[in-house]
Amino acid sequence: MRLVIYLRDKSGRLKEIQNVKAVARLRNYLTEAGFLEDKGIDILINTLHSFQEVTRHHQLEEVKCVATATIRQAKNQNEVLARVKNETDFSMQILSEFEEAYFGYLAVVNSTPFESGITIDIGGGSTELTYFEDRKLISYHSFPFGALSLKKQFVKDETPTVEELNSLRVFIINQFKTLDWIMNKNLPIIGIGGSARNMVQVHQEYTDYPLAGVHQYMMSKQDVNEINHFLQSITFSEMQRVEGLSKDRADIIIPAMEVFKCLMDCVDTDKFALSRKGLRDGVFYEELTKEFGLSIFPNVIEESFYELATDYNININHVFNVTESAMKIAQLLNKAGYSSINKEDAKLIKRGVFVYNLGSYIDSESSSQHTFYLLANRTIDGLLHKERLIIALIASFTSKAAFKRNVTPYSQWFTKEELTKYRLLGAIIKFAYSLHATKRNIIDHIGLEAKGEGLLLEVTCNKDWKPEHYQVEKQKKHLEKQIKKSITVQFSIN
Numbered sequence: 001m002r003l004v005i006y007l008r009d010k011s012g013r014l015k016e017i018q019n020v021k022a023v024a025r026l027r028n029y030l031t032e033a034g035f036l037e038d039k040g041i042d043i044l045i046n047t048l049h050s051f052q053e054v055t056r057h058h059q060l061e062e063v064k065c066v067a068t069a070t071i072r073q074a075k076n077q078n079e080v081l082a083r084v085k086n087e088t089d090f091s092m093q094i095l096s097e098f099e100e101a102y103f104g105y106l107a108v109v110n111s112t113p114f115e116s117g118i119t120i121d122i123g124g125g126s127t128e129l130t131y132f133e134d135r136k137l138i139s140y141h142s143f144p145f146g147a148l149s150l151k152k153q154f155v156k157d158e159t160p161t162v163e164e165l166n167s168l169r170v171f172i173i174n175q176f177k178t179l180d181w182i183m184n185k186n187l188p189i190i191g192i193g194g195s196a197r198n199m200v201q202v203h204q205e206y207t208d209y210p211l212a213g214v215h216q217y218m219m220s221k222q223d224v225n226e227i228n229h230f231l232q233s234i235t236f237s238e239m240q241r242v243e244g245l246s247k248d249r250a251d252i253i254i255p256a257m258e259v260f261k262c263l264m265d266c267v268d269t270d271k272f273a274l275s276r277k278g279l280r281d282g283v284f285y286e287e288l289t290k291e292f293g294l295s296i297f298p299n300v301i302e303e304s305f306y307e308l309a310t311d312y313n314i315n316i317n318h319v320f321n322v323t324e325s326a327m328k329i330a331q332l333l334n335k336a337g338y339s340s341i342n343k344e345d346a347k348l349i350k351r352g353v354f355v356y357n358l359g360s361y362i363d364s365e366s367s368s369q370h371t372f373y374l375l376a377n378r379t380i381d382g383l384l385h386k387e388r389l390i391i392a393l394i395a396s397f398t399s400k401a402a403f404k405r406n407v408t409p410y411s412q413w414f415t416k417e418e419l420t421k422y423r424l425l426g427a428i429i430k431f432a433y434s435l436h437a438t439k440r441n442i443i444d445h446i447g448l449e450a451k452g453e454g455l456l457l458e459v460t461c462n463k464d465w466k467p468e469h470y471q472v473e474k475q476k477k478h479l480e481k482q483i484k485k486s487i488t489v490q491f492s493i494n
Contacts, residue, residue, distance in 0.1 A: 001044075003051040004280050009308060013307065014288060022047045023248045024197050026070045026146040027124040029238075041083060048088045055089065059256035065090040066283055069126030069146065081182060097142035100165040101128040103282025104192045110297045111381040112216055118267055121278060122256050124148035128363030129263075132182050139181045147195055147252040150259070156234040158251050165232075168255060172262040182263070186270035189263055192278035194249060195256035199200060200274045203227050204235045210409045212377035215276035216384050222265050224272055228257045269315040300382035305354055308380070312361040314354065314435040321441045323353045326432035332448035336455070338483040339424060348422075352394035352429050359396070372396035372406050381493060386413060397426025399478060401453050406408055420482075427479040435459065443467065444494055454486035467492040 005018040024047055029040025030248055048065075055063055063082070071077055072094050083116060084092045095103070104121045108114065115135055121128045127143040145153070152158065155170040192197075199215045203223055222336055233237060240250045264272060289295045297303050309316060326349050333339040341349070341445035359370025383391065391408060397403055407414070413447075435443055445460040459465070460471075472489050480487050 001047050001051075002280060003054060004284075005054075006284065009310075013310065014284070018054070018058075020051065022050065023122060025148060027146065027153075029050060030070055030074060030125070034075040036070065036074060041080055044080070045083060048084065048090055052089050062287075063090060063288065064283060065092045067092050067094045069123055069142075069144070072096070073125060073144065086469075096124075098140060100279060101127070101130050101140035101142055102137065103286065104128055104139070105132055105137050106277070106282035106295060107192065107255065107277040108132075108275045108286050110188050110300060111281065112190060112192060112273065112275055112384045113300065113384060113387075114273070117190050117273075118182055118263075119183060119192055119275070120196075120260070120263055122147050122195045122259055123193065127259065130178065130184065130439055131185070131187075131348050139179075141179055143175055147256040150255040151252050155251075155255065158234070159239070160254055165254075165258065165485050168258055172259055176262060176266045182267055183270045184266075186268050188273055189260070189267060190273045190275050191260060191270055192275050194246070195253060196260070196274050197276060198228060198249050198253055199257055199260065202231070202242060203244075205243040206230065211385050211389065212432045213369045213379045213385070214274055215292055215379045215381070217274045218384060219259075219272045219274075221270045221272075221358070222409040224257065224261055224264065227299070228254070228261060228275070228455065247409055250358060264436070273286060273384075277381075301351075301380075304381045304383070305351070308355060308358070312355075312358050314358065315443075318436065318439050319354050321434050321443070322356075322429075322432050323350055324352050325435050325446060326350075326428055327339070327450040328446045329428050329429050329432060329448075332446065332457075333428075333483065336448055337380045337451070338455075338485065341425070345421065345425060348390060349393055349425055349429060352425060353432065355391065355395045356429050356433060357395075361450070368396045368398045368402060384450075389413070393422050394426045394429060397423065397430055397478075400481060424482040427482045430475055431472070431479045437471040438467050451488060454488060457481075457487055457489045459491050460494060462492060462494050465493065 001022045001024045003020040004016060005016045006014040024043050026040050026044060029037040031037060031045070071080055074080060077094060078113065081094070084090055104119050108117070108119050108130060116133045117435065119130045123146045125144070125146045125148060127146055129141050130137060131139045150168065154163070154171070156163050160168065194199060197214055200217045200219065202213070202315060203219060204217070219222050231242070236250065239245065240247050245253060262270065286295055287481065308314065318354060330339065330341045330346065334341055355371070355375060357367050357371060359374055360473055362368040362370045372392050375390050375395060380388050393407055396406060400423060402458050403426065407419060442461045442463040442465060443459060447458040449456050469489070469491050476487050476489060
């Protein structure tokens with residue numbers, strides 16, 4: 001059970017400021033006949049009392065309390081709802097199977113870059129799958145089994161035997177085969193919830209992953225198999241001490257991972273991604289956007305960059321002007337044969353310009369280091385980890401030496417040609433910013449032509465350009481090194 005608190009910030013957006021977890025495992029108190037035992041209801045009420053202390057302290061304007069599979073499946077759910085209403089501050093809403101699946105899907109399409117995919121959310125007593133295409137929900141299904149119920153049904157002791165695992169796999173695959181809309185889809189699977197998050201955290205620790213954050217982290221089938229094999233090869237007491245794995249999840253992580261493995265086989269995919277945003281975020285998005293009548297964000301990355309602009313006081317007008325100059329320089333270099341910047345590179349330039357020098361918000365003297373660290377280690381919805389790192393490298397570019405220092409821990413992620421390209425894009429952005437050093441938007445025209453052994457860059461301005469000229473002369477060497485040509489910059493005024 002979780003209590004999540006959101007606070008409206010200066011821009012009007014709501015940000016998560018507190019996330020409190022309590023291990024309740026109410027599923028264990030659901031009898032064979034389908035009734036939630038008094039002990040289970042007492043745990044529920046006591047946990048809500050604990051949450052109530054927090055909600056009262058913060059004097060929250062609105063509290064939404066939702067329940068999922070265990071309460072939904074309980075035949076005495078009316079008694080449970082009545083006790084919650086009478087004994088706590090909360091009024092509990094039981095989500096339907098569709099709502100539980102829908103809210104997970106909503107969280108994924110509003111916080112990840114996937115246009116099409118299959119989501120899976122393994123709870124204690126149910127597993128929700130959705131299939132979405134072009135960000136539209138196509139199909140959904142809720143299976144009446146979860147990590148806890150699978151453990152209870154198939155695993156006698158704390159860890160499963162080979163025979164128990166085989167029985168578990170046969171059951172799961174037969175269940176998945178009832179859904180023809182997932183078979184051989186060859187789409188990424190996006191995992192939601194604690195089991196998927198723990199698997200990712202274990203993998204990151206296992207591989208000494210150098211970046212922070214788990215949201216939008218990618219794993220291959222080999223990665224999943226490797227972690228599954230590792231966890232099955234150790235004792236239960238060792239598993240409880242594994243970095244990245246919550247102690248309270250040690251006994252259910254293997255059944256959950258078997259579900260992920262079987263789903264990857266059925267879907268025929270090598271891509272498993274984690275969405276840290278799940279059911280509660282979907283409920284939140286629905287609440288947040290209901291006044292607009294549109295629950296799906298038009299563009300996830302644009303929303304994320306708007307958030308960055310707000311958090312770090314980015315001057316959008318200045319960004320627009322620098323972007324125009326950077327794109328013009330890129331086009332001129334392409335035309336002259338000194339670069340081959342394509343549409344994807346152009347996107348990188350635009351995003352790099354947007355967050356260039358963002359670290360000056362913390363300290364202007366060491367802005368580049370702060371820019372790289374903030375972008376490389378901050379979750380940016382809509383950008384996978386490698387894409388986020390590329391933006392960090394471009395936006396923090398100051399020199400080839402500094403670039404090399406930043407990229408060294410990740411050098412195996414890129415080819416030599418890719419790194420050369422990113423240095424060029426960084427140098428173009430740095431040069432474009434020097435053309436707008438005083439933020440006056442004085443540039444009217446930029447032209448480029450060959451001049452002897454080098455290049456002549458002609459810049460026409462509508463105001464005095466001396467401060468810009470000083471910065472350009474200081475910074476142009478970085479672009480010269482990337483294109484291996486000397487550049488003479490000639491300013492003139494209209």
